[in-house]
Amino acid sequence: LFDILLALLAYLCLLVYTSLSVLAKAEGRSVQELAEKLMEEAIKDEEDMILIERVAERDVPGAETVKSEDVDWDKILSAETIKDEEHKQKYDIVYLKDVLEKDFPNLPPAARSKVKKVIDERLTTDPINLGKPLRGRSEDIEED
Structure with missing residues (x-):
């Protein structure tokens, strides 16, 4: 079972790298530049989600x-x-x-x-x- 999971993980990594390579080539960037850009966007999205949660949870008595x-x-x-x-x-x-x-x-x-x-x-x-x-x-x- 462990060998199967390891093989699946390796296959997924290969798929991700291949996809990044194709996208990077299309954008005229290196794989590293594209991966960094995608990570930055993911972090910004996560920060936005945290901000939305904080705004929703914030209790401001009497505020309109x-x-x-x-x-x-x-x-x-x-x-x-x-x-x-x-x-x-x-x-x-x-x-x-x-x-x-x-x-x-x-x-x-x-x-x-x-x-x-x-x-x-x-x-x-x-x-x-x-x-x-x-x-x-x-x-x-x-x-x-």
């Missing part, structure tokens, strides 16, 4: 939800803004207390610094495009 289409963006964006050291206009970001006390500390340290960088450098300067939605994957943000 608002759909993005119901937000009066003109009113929000006409609020007073600040200027950074390069004299660029930036919008003030307000956080829910639970985000800072519960959600943010649960992120891995590398993700925390990435989120802070995106908020500081991009979300404060372009809240309409980068602030909807504020959860899930945003390919534009992940490129940084």
